[in-house]
Amino acid sequence: MDHSKQTAKKAGEAGQRGRPREFDTDTVLASASQVFWDHGYHATTIDDLCKATGLLRGSLYGVFGDKHGIMLAALDHYSEGAVARLAQRLSAPVEPEQALREALLHYARVACALSGQRSCLITNTTLEMQPGDEELRARVAAIQRRMATLLAAAVIRGQSSGAFDSTLDEKAAGEFLLCLMQGLRVMGRVAQGEDALTGIVDVAMRALV
Template identity: 35%
Template structure:
């Protein structure tokens, strides 16, 4: 009979997500994870198998929480345009707030591992698809309510918003400033 686990794996994934998000995959060492999680290397590997497996779980956690938050915000009742503005401006405040400057974990992963690591690339791709799908659903709802022109291509609008969001998160990380980011939001919403 094995010893009981001395830590909560769910809490450990959350802490690992913060480390990977802040440092990136390559720069995060197993010792960084052990120190942050407060467990031994053996426990780390017994629970998660490898640094990469823990990274995937952390990225999945990020994807699930961020996608859920966006969908929840965009699913609120009321006019769609202000909801889209709120969603994009929330990202500005998140990225420029006191805990920000780490950028978006998914965007960071795409830049670091995209095309080099199939599993991570796939996780990011699915997150981007969820985000784009939430934007498309919002645009289609706005078309039904008359806020947006019915002939507007909802797929193209959603892709534009995703591209703007990714770009904004990179700009925020490079300390692009609120004014520039708000201009991008204005331009994207004007395009709808």
Template identity: 35%
Template sequence: MARPRKFDEAQVLESAMDVFWRKGYAATTPQDLVDELGLGKGSLYNAFGGKRALFERALGRYADTQAVRLTDLLDAGGPVKARIRDALHLLLELDFTDPDRRGCMAVNTATELASSDPEAAEAVRRMFARTEAAFVAALQEAQRAGEIDPARDVRALASLLLATVIGMRVLAKTADGRAQVERVVDGLLDTL
């Protein structure tokens, strides 16, 4: 008979997400997970099936908790351009107040694994598609409200917004300060 679990699975996933987000998949060892999660190797493997399975669940948790913050802001009320600005400034705030400068776990995963790991690439592709779809919906709303010229291609603008967000998240990891990334936001908003 299996023994009952003596840990909070949601908290373990949150901690695992932090470890993978900070270190990346390849640099995270099973011992890192044991040390930082407070679980024995047996418990870790019995509960999650190993490092890879835990990484996939942690990346899913990131999508469900962290990445959704941007789409929530885009879905809020008020002028759409202001919501887009607020969403981009939220990302700036997250990046520049994070002492580890982790950036975006999806972007980190794409740069680390996408060329060699089709499953990781597909997981990130789904997250990026979700964000781009939120941009499309917001931009269509902006067109209906007269904030954006109805002749503009909202799919192209949404792709531009997504690419800018990805670039901002990478740039923020190495920027000396916020000014450079804030200029990116200002320039992007001017194009809308």
């Protein structure tokens, strides 16, 4: 467990009556993530976060600093799960090209299911990011690098099996696939049909051959 989680789990606060309160960081961050996911960073208020987490302002501020700090911690929490799930899909016990295609189709299906609603928290946060927010920019870039690395590894496995063009630059291919994943999330918000998004995935797969 990292230092921030240890601190949060043991954190006490002088509440309205001066009594300490302890809370589980993962539970709090899961609730905060949901609020940011539903409303976006700028529309979310501290009162929204207090209501969702069941904590007082002092508890949240004492551990995370401010709304921006809560958002960064919530994004970290969400991204850990998102990266782990991507890794699991890409390492499924099937042929490398099938695992990659199914992973991409998952994003297409989710995008369609959430049409007109919330998209991926990572994508939403990236689109809301202000130009001068270097801390968030660095955080999002690190998440994207992790995902692109997983996708590049999937391309390498496909090259090793003979399914993908061996001359492809795996790093560029991984970043291309990351762009595709993020694009599927955005396009799905404007009611693109699943067939249309599946067609895009198939074009991407042909580009790797």
